[in-house]
Each structure stands twice: as C-alpha cells, then as structure tokens.
Amino acid sequence: MKTSFMEMFGMSCPIAQAPMGRCAPPEMAAAVANAGGLGMMGVSWDSLETIEDHFRVLSTLTNKDIVFNFCLEMDQDARIQLALDHGVKTISLFWGDATPHVNRIKSAGAKVISSVGSVEDAKRDLDAGVDALCVQGFEAGGHVYSTTGALSLIPAVADLAGDVPLIAAGGFVDGRGLAAALTLGAGAVWMGTRFLASKESFAHPDYVKAILEAGHDCTVSTELFDLTWPDAPHRVIRNSTFDAWEAQGGQTKGADRPGHGEVVAYRGDEPMYRYDESGPNAGMTGNVEALALYAGQSVGMIHDVKGCAEIVDDVVSEAEALLGRSLRS
Numbered sequence: 001m002k003t004s005f006m007e008m009f010g011m012s013c014p015i016a017q018a019p020m021g022r023c024a025p026p027e028m029a030a031a032v033a034n035a036g037g038l039g040m041m042g043v044s045w046d047s048l049e050t051i052e053d054h055f056r057v058l059s060t061l062t063n064k065d066i067v068f069n070f071c072l073e074m075d076q077d078a079r080i081q082l083a084l085d086h087g088v089k090t091i092s093l094f095w096g097d098a099t100p101h102v103n104r105i106k107s108a109g110a111k112v113i114s115s116v117g118s119v120e121d122a123k124r125d126l127d128a129g130v131d132a133l134c135v136q137g138f139e140a141g142g143h144v145y146s147t148t149g150a151l152s153l154i155p156a157v158a159d160l161a162g163d164v165p166l167i168a169a170g171g172f173v174d175g176r177g178l179a180a181a182l183t184l185g186a187g188a189v190w191m192g193t194r195f196l197a198s199k200e201s202f203a204h205p206d207y208v209k210a211i212l213e214a215g216h217d218c219t220v221s222t223e224l225f226d227l228t229w230p231d232a233p234h235r236v237i238r239n240s241t242f243d244a245w246e247a248q249g250g251q252t253k254g255a256d257r258p259g260h261g262e263v264v265a266y267r268g269d270e271p272m273y274r275y276d277e278s279g280p281n282a283g284m285t286g287n288v289e290a291l292a293l294y295a296g297q298s299v300g301m302i303h304d305v306k307g308c309a310e311i312v313d314d315v316v317s318e319a320e321a322l323l324g325r326s327l328r329s
C-alpha cells in the first residue's frame, strides 16, 4: 500500500531519514533511499564547496532523489540555489516561515516540505502552498520548536491539511511508532535519533554509546547549547555540561554559566567550546561527552547499531505485522 506521502516523493516504504548535519552523511541518505525510503541531507551550515562534494559522493552511491534541508534561521539563498541548480527535486525547510521561499522553489520545478511544530505554523505554510508538511512533536531530538507532543499534534494538523500529505517526526524509532503515526494521519515517519545509531552514522562513537545507554528519562529540552544559535530550544541527553549548569541553579545564561569559554574538544585543529551547538562527530577528539548530545525522547528504545537498510526493513516489518497489511510497493 502506498500512502499519498510515499506517492508524492517516490518512496516504496514509509520511512524518511531526518537531516542531521554532519551526523547524517551522504552514505546514510543514500542507504535509506536505496532501501526505498527518503534520504535527506542537512546542509544548512555547509560551505557551497562542501555541498558540491556531497553531490559528487551521492552520485556514486545512489540514483534516487535525495532531499536537501535548510534551516531558515540563517540566510540560505545561495545554498538553496545551488541545490536547485543541481536538479534537487525536493527542498525541506526548517525553523521559520516557508512563505518567502515557496514560489521560487516551486517555479524551479521542485517540491517543498516544510517542518512545523504547531497548528499555526501549519496554517501559515499551507497558505503559502507547500507540497507537504513534516509535523515535528515535542519528543524530537535536535532543535524542536513544538511544545506539543506528536500524539496530539499530528491529528490536529491532519484535520487542517486536507489532501496535503504529512510526515511525522519526533520519537519514532520502531514499527509501533510507524503504525501509530499512520493511524494518526501521517503518511510516513521521519526518524532522526534511530539513524544516529547506524553503521552509516557519522556521530562520534561516544555519542552513539550515550544513545545506546540512555534511558527513557535521560533527555531534556533546553536552550543551553547556544553559542552560535541562541534562543532555540533543543532536546539533548543530559550530560556533564547540563548537570554542572543545573547544579549551579539552572538559571544562569551566557558567560555566567560554569565552564563558559572552555574548549572541551577539537574537530581537527578547530576548538569546540562548551555550549557550542555542534554535536560530536566521528573524528573529534577530547571530551566530546560535554558537547550537545541531541536525541529524542524515544532514545531509551534504541539498543543496537544496525545498517540503515536493516533499520528501515525492521521498522516497516514490525508495523506491517501490527497493522496486518503491507506498507511497501
């Protein structure tokens, strides 16, 4: 069975891999796309040269369409143009009003998926003419602007969206979640944290270990990791940086926080400061545990590292068994 979301984006199963900056390299996007899902590249902070490199690598790994994702907190005009020039067929927009971008992207022949965290955001982006909505619940890992859980938000947006297809994000890690999302009105799930614990992940091994060891109550929603992106709520696994700040009263901001200005790790020669918003990538050295360990609330259900294709297959098979119907085409 094909949902309208799968139909629109040429998927043969209802799973998308969330864009996750450096943690989700071309190898991950290609593996998920080759398995019939939707592969995505989050390139919001990449130079144009790096994005060109991603296109080169992707062309050796897959002939499937990969979605490119842009965070609207900063100017993305040149990056979006580069993606359109490369013939990218779907642009995903996150953290902001999609309205100023929709006409330009659609007149270049591409589709727009915008991420929303409330019914008001959804109304705004539907009015702007987006092709599909990613409904991100409060459970989600990474930057999250919803204050509502996916269980309430997905049906509320579904009631509003009419024929515009939805994809559900936030806390989806297995077939139970996929079955629930489809029942609530989404046409697929968009999974982030689950794919961080995959063979194709570029998350630092200590970060992956923290994901595998985290329990259900280990994440917090905070604005703590904010050096280059202030006032932006995000969900992370509690770590030594959060604990020290909380022990000091959990009220301090900026330079008054414990260890502010301290270098805790390195990416090559580049220092990574405590409270930086970058998460730990493979190859970083130092105390990477002190950096932002982004993860969703369902992190406690992730117990193993598997290949992306196996993750896709397992999640779909579990949901098919629960729903008693095929979810593949």
Ligand SMILES: Cc1cc2nc3c(=O)[nH]c(=O)nc-3n(C[C@H](O)[C@H](O)[C@H](O)COP(=O)(O)O)c2cc1C
Pocket: 018, 019, 020, 021, 023, 042, 043, 044, 069, 071, 093, 094, 115, 136, 139, 140, 141, 142, 143, 169, 170, 171, 172, 190, 191, 192, 193, 194, 279, 294, 295, 296, 297, 298
């Ligand atoms: C490490 C990490 C980085 C992320 N980076 C982005 C990003 O660049 N753009 C984006 O739209 N969402 C980003 N997200 C949010 C995801 O798109 C998605 O909403 C979230 O992972 C879903 O929740 P889950 O982690 O429980 O599956 C990120 C999430 C994580 C965990």
